[in-house]
Amino acid sequence: MSEKGSVKVSGIWAKLGGRLLLLGIPLFLLSAYIWNKPMDYMDVEYALWQEEKDFVRGVGENGNGASITEDPDILVIGDSRAKSSIIPKELTDRSIYNMAIGGATSLEMYYALDNYLRHHRAPEQAIIIFAPCHLCTIDNWQQNQFFNYLGLNELLETEIAAIRYNEPTIAYPGAFGDLLSFRLRLPNKYLDQAYQAKFSGNRAANLEKYASVRHDLGYTEFGTEDGNDGLNYETRHPVFDYSPFIRYYYDRLLKLCESHGIAVTIEQAPINEASATVITDEFWTGYRDYMESIAKEHPDFNVVIDIPVYKNRYFGDNNHMNRSGAEVFTAEIKPKYSFLES
Secondary structure (H helix, E strand, O other), X not given: OOHHHHHHHHHHHHHHHXXXXXXXXXXXXXXXXXXXXXXXXXXXXXXXHHHHHHHHOOEOHHHOOOEOOOOOOEEEEEOHHHHHHOOHHHHOOOOEEEOOOOOOOHHHHHHHHHHHHHHOOXXXXXXXXXXXXXXXXXXXXXXXXXXXXXXXXXXXXXXXXXXXXXXXXXXXXXXXXXXXXXXXXXXXXXXXHHHHOOOOOOHHHHHHHHHXXXXXOOOOOOOOOOOOOOOOHHHHOOOOOOOHHHHHHHHHHHHHHXXXXXXXXXXXXXXXXXXXXXXXXXXXXXXXXXXXXXXXXXXXXXXXXXXXXXXXXXXXXXXXEOHHHHHHHHHHHHHHOXXXXX
8 A cells, every 4th residue: 555545544544533532422421420420310219229228338328428327226128018108216216227118029128138237237126028019020120220229249149040040020131231231321221311300300309309218217108199099019910929039039038137136027018908809819828828938937037927908098009008007007016016115
């Protein structure tokens, strides 16, 4: 190639490199924003998960790096029904925190407690509540990844267990590609959410929710209606088709409590009357058998088998109690357990 031709080719490559650089700078800035400012663009559910994650790891308000030195005597562990049905400040004068999160199964709560115990003294008591449907199905795995709730080692361990138990919501074609994309917070997973929030439009609401949940010791409402007669998730299951994968993590959660000397009470959050009349006898029989097997395996635990039924007016949506319902349920279980006395 002649010298003139060589110079021409070099010029083409230089222009191409310049254009790629110009394209790369915005992409880098966008990725940096997505990585560092999730409270700005995530929906309000993220604030709940992040608050719990910070609490578990002993981090101060809004992840500001300050250490949390309080080690509650009592922890509430579970899903959104646990979070919305027990009001810690009304349950006991002892130190307590509701570290349940919406949509959680025993998978998230096992790792939550494991991380908690790495940063805190073990509590004396744990009150565990999971909706029966969350013993059957995982409905939040994409959200779990989207919020980057689990650490990398925990994610890999989860994938391996899901393959072992053939859990299709986690072990599916392309699962490791999704795992990597979420972990790196790539724009293909987050740009739409950021755009919908106009990049910083959710910040004020998220900070407010975070502070509110922290102030209320982990309690929050999920439904705010003055009553609801809708059908809950359990009505979608003709039988209690529990997941062996979820049971695997449930057993790990209970054994983790035992190994740290944590006394366990497994409670049941109420359901509304509308759902109680639709849920099949086969489902109830299967669920009772499941809980009785847990009680048999852990004779030192206090295991409540039956699920209470409350009037529809105590529900803020088809699955969760409103504030009035939570006040009634909290007051009802308060005298049941001596460990709640100050």
